Amino acid sequence: MTDSWPTWPQWTEADLDAVRAVLDSGRWNGVDAPAVTAFEQRWAASTGARHALCVANGTDALLLGLRALGIGPGDEVIVPAYTFLATATAVALAGATPVFADIDPDTYCLDPAAVDAAVTPRTAAVIVVHLGGHPADLDAIGALCRRRALALVEDAAHAHGARHRDRPVGALADLGSWSFQGSKNLTAGEGGALTTNDDALAERIRSLRNQGRVTGGAWYEHHVLGWNSRMTAMQAALLGVGLDRLxxxxxxxxxxxxxxxxxxxxxxxxxxxxxxxxxxxxxxxxxxxxxxxxxxxxxxxxxxxxxxxxxxxxxxxxxxxxxxxxxxxxxxxxxxxxxxxxxxxxxxxxxxxxxxxxxxxxxxxxxx
Structure with a gap:
């Protein structure tokens, strides 16, 4: 076997054209850059979500999502231990405590029975990981979260294009968290996004990712403790072309x-x-x-x-x-x-x- 395997990332002239268009536009950054808002609209439609919000990377997506849900010190968040580090460190960065639960041996995703056993009075949320791109058991874990009044977050960093009962993942819980890092199936080298059907959550994320500014507010007017987690327009342009191929x-x-x-x-x-x-x-x-x-x-x-x-x-x-x-x-x-x-x-x-x-x-x- 001497032939090489396909390499990643992949690109074509269409990627160059998309980046050139951003260069020519002069709108290289900003949450309202045309390339960013265009990709957000397309990603929301692709995932079946009412809102898609681009952010700097997948770790920020998880952290922003937890912050928007109000999760912090004193809270516990149930996560798998067979996943990338950021699934748990985002919880710790939010000030909460990761609680590790076991996986199903066949799918490698969180075992609903193990999640149920890990719930305590301090549990505030569960993060399921669609490991390798296989959708987690959102039926069982979703029902458990509703019964126990817990927030549910989909870590969909591996799952671009995956579907659960013929519905796209990422909009089947309170929040879906995405990574567009260089190894991911849809990539701009770096980048991330959050998807949700909750208008209030979406508005909180918009503020948190943009230094605490609010929709309709002045540029130098900051309402909450946020930070800069903005995606560049060139990244969004690359993602739009990648989405065509996905x-x-x-x-x-x-x-x-x-x-x-x-x-x-x-x-x-x-x-x-x-x-x-x-x-x-x-x-x-x-x-x-x-x-x-x-x-x-x-x-x-x-x-x-x-x-x-x-x-x-x-x-x-x-x-x-x-x-x-x-x-x-x-x-x-x-x-x-x-x-x-x-x-x-x-x-x-x-x-x-x-x-x-x-x-x-x-x-x-x-x-x-």
Whole structure:
């Protein structure tokens, strides 16, 4: 296997044209820059949300969302521990306490029963992560949050284009949080967004991301403690062109992942697919390998030309940042996922199916 795999990010002349248009406009920044508001309108429509609000990055999106929900000191927020660090650090940055709950072993998303068991009188919210692009169980966790009067946030950083029961993720909870960082399926290098159907939440986020200014207020008039979390117009222009390509890319990833699921079954255990996952975004193609050390298996795959990596190596509660405070936490499915999971990047799934077959051949050889 000597041919290279698809690279990421990808761009065309359309991206250059979009950036040139922003350069020519002279409107390079500002929450009301035409390129920013145009992308917000398109992203809201794409996700089925009434509001989309662009921000500086995905971590800010989570933090702004929590702040807009009024979450802070004294509150607890339930999060998975098999996720990127920002899901938990955004909670800590808001002044609240992350509480880690275990994942479902098939989907890698939060286990509703584990969430239910983690609720205390101090719990204010739950953040579900659509891990790898697979929608979390919003039916069960949504019902739990309504019953217990908890806010629900979708961390959709992996899930551009994913659908839960044929409805786009990102507008199925109080808030949806998005990242457009360089590795993401829709990217401008950096950037983020929040989506919501709640008018009041949207207005609070508009203020918080723009130094506490309010709609209709004067430029030097600040009402709340906010900060600068504004997206540039050039980023928004790139995202608009990327959004044009996204539907075809989602279909290509679904086809490639379906092929791998079928061909690899029996050698490894691909990430499960729940019935509600109408569309899986496949930011990652995940599978379990439990017949030896994952590191050695990944090294063998890479030697055969497949750009595999181990998954998250430790749960978040074993990160140095959290380890002392959470020394007694033990989540068996999360820890098993850290030992056994292999990732393939989403751009690999954009290769022709005949090239994807090389992954199957490599797994067969590395598996022997």
């Amino acid at each position: 539907p075809d890319q989602v279909r290509a990833r679904e086809a490639a992942a379906g092929y791998l699921d079928e061909q690899l079954s029996g050698m490894v255990t691909p990430q499960g697919r729940a019935g509600w996952a109408t569309v899986h975004a496949h930011h990652l193609y995940l599978f379990r390998y439990d017949r030896g050390p994952v590191g050695e298996f990944v090294t063998a795959l890479r030697g055969l030309g497949v750009p595999a990596v181990p998954g998250y190596p430790v749960p978040l509660y074993r990160q140095p940042l959290f380890a002392d405070r959470y020394a007694t936490v033990h989540l068996p499915e999360t820890e098993r996922a850290c030992r056994e999971t292999v990732w393939l990047p989403h751009e690999l799934l954009l290769a022709p199916l005949e090239r994807i077959a090389d992954v199957v051949s490599a797994v067969e050889k590395a598996h022997q």
